Amino acid sequence: MNEKIKQxxxxxxxxxxxxxxxxxxxxxxxxxxxxxxCSKIFKIKGRPSINPLIVHIASIAQAESISIFNEDAYKLLxxxxxxxxIVLPLNKNANIAKSVLAGLDTIALRLPAHPIALQLLxxxxxxxxAPSANPSGYISATTTEHVQQHFANQDVFILSDxxxxxxxxxxxxxxxxxxxxxxLRYGFITPDSIESIxxxxxxxxxxxxxxxxxxxxxKHYSPQTPLRLNATDLEQGxxxxxxxxxxxxxxxNLSSIGxxxxxxxxxxxMLRQLDDYASSNQISRIAxxxxxxxxxxxxxNDRLKRAASL
Ligand code: TXA
Ligand code: MG
Numbered sequence: 001m002n003e004k005i006k007q008x009x010x011x012x013x014x015x016x017x018x019x020x021x022x023x024x025x026x027x028x029x030x031x032x033x034x035x036x037x038c039s040k041i042f043k044i045k046g047r048p049s050i051n052p053l054i055v056h057i058a059s060i061a062q063a064e065s066i067s068i069f070n071e072d073a074y075k076l077l078x079x080x081x082x083x084x085x086i087v088l089p090l091n092k093n094a095n096i097a098k099s100v101l102a103g104l105d106t107i108a109l110r111l112p113a114h115p116i117a118l119q120l121l122x123x124x125x126x127x128x129x130a131p132s133a134n135p136s137g138y139i140s141a142t143t144t145e146h147v148q149q150h151f152a153n154q155d156v157f158i159l160s161d162x163x164x165x166x167x168x169x170x171x172x173x174x175x176x177x178x179x180x181x182x183x184l185r186y187g188f189i190t191p192d193s194i195e196s197i198x199x200x201x202x203x204x205x206x207x208x209x210x211x212x213x214x215x216x217x218x219k220h221y222s223p224q225t226p227l228r229l230n231a232t233d234l235e236q237g238x239x240x241x242x243x244x245x246x247x248x249x250x251x252x253n254l255s256s257i258g259x260x261x262x263x264x265x266x267x268x269x270m271l272r273q274l275d276d277y278a279s280s281n282q283i284s285r286i287a288x289x290x291x292x293x294x295x296x297x298x299x300x301n302d303r304l305k306r307a308a309s310l
Contacts, residue, residue: 001161005116008159009123017041019133019147020120020159022112023166024083024187025140025268026147027056027130028156029120035097038129042099044154047136052102053129054085054110054171058121063109066094066127072176072198079197081113083167084189087175100129106177116161132170139221139268139275139307142168146272168265169299174202186299188264220306221268223275223286227308231287239274243289250289251277260296267300271307 008018015037018029028045030037032055042049057063060077067073067088076086090096090107101107112118121128132140133147141147144160151158172187174194181202183191191202234240234248242250244258252270254263274286291300 001116002119004159005119006123008120008157009125011157012037012120012124012126012128017044017154017156018120018159019151019156020117020130021114021144021161021163021165022056022117022130023114024112024169024171025142025165026133026144026160027117027128028133028151029056029128029130031124032056032100032127032129033095033097034126035099038097038099040155041129041131044151044156045131045134045136047131049099050102051131051136052104052108053100053131054108054173055096055100056110056112056117056121056128056130058111058118060111062127063111066091066096067107067109070176072181075198076174076176076194079189079193080111081118082111082189083113083169083171083187085110085171085173085185087173087177087184089177096127097129106175108173110171114166116159120159137220137222139223139271140170142265142268164265164269166265168268169296169303172299178203186302188296188299190295190298192295220309221303222307222309223271223278225275225278225283226285226310227304228285228287229304229308230290232290234287235285237282237284238287239278239283239285241270241274241286241288243291247289248287254289254291260292260300263291264296264300267303 015034085108087106087108134141142165144162172189173185175182175184183204240248240250242253254266291297293301
């Protein structure tokens with residue numbers, strides 16, 4: 001693995017693209033200071049240029065050199081390394097590629113916990129801009145196989161140990177540039193846990209709005225097959241995605257024991273499996289059982305809402 005990571009780091013340094021695992025989802029990375037390299041990410045994903053990228057860093061010192069830290073940011077370091085992205089004012093001398101910022105004067109930073117991601121960042125020596133490794137708008141990739149399906153024929157080096165991503169949902173995004181800290185995207189780091197660390201209330205961005213972080217708003221994370229949410233029965237032409245016991249008989253179950261962590265880890269994988277099945281079996285819709293809307297359930301329901309949005 002070490003040799004492969006070195007090879008991947010060299011590709012990043014030379015302006016190439018590398019797909020790599022993180023504890024949330026796979027990322028599609030490039031040197032965040034190289035404009036040409038970063039613009040390739042937008043091209044290959046079909047990503048709108050108005051949607052900024054998260055920049056991954058290997059250390060707090062590196063984060064401090066790219067952004068302007070404040071008191072809340074220092075408190076939130078308790079969640080690093082891990083599934084939290086922090087939006088801070090950009091340090092204008094940081095030399096971050098223009099396309100990464102999409103015109104904003106803020107930057108989203110994340111210090112990932114996955115050992116391969118961390119080692120890649122250290123070897124490359126530069127910050128790595130990396131959105132999720134999927135075509136824009138489609139379900140994020142949580143396995144090597146899915147990354148290969150999307151990018152094997154492209155000029156992308158796939159770095160992988162063939163394991164699945166531990167959490168299976170993208171990082172929580174907290175914006176510390178707003179008057180009150182604002183959750184821009186729900187994830188494993190919950191609003192409650194953030195509030196308990198910074199000692200103040202956070203606001204949450206209203207669902208499906210169209211400002212600030214366009215990729216997190218409106219339609220996203222979507223299978224080809226339409227979804228029907230909070231389903232308690234199966235209608236004609238539907239297959240079911242269950243949670244816990246007691247609803248209809250689902251084709252797949254996010255967690256038959258009703259465990260929300262397990263459900264999050266299975267969500268994208270099972271949506272992809274059902275989407276594939278539906279398209280080859282004339283299934284018109286995926287019915288999804290209700291998921292409790294608290295804690296990590298907030299993140300699951302948020303993704304489902306966007307996935308179901310037309
Ligand atoms: O878990 C994750 O965060 C994964 C892994 C690879 O680290 N990355 C990921 O990236 O989910 P992506 O591009 O799929 O989602 C990043 C989101 C976008 O919706 C973007 O709008 C938002 O972060 N974003 C990036 N920079 C921002 C900024 N300065 N202010 C507000 N939102 C920002
Ligand atoms: Mg994404």
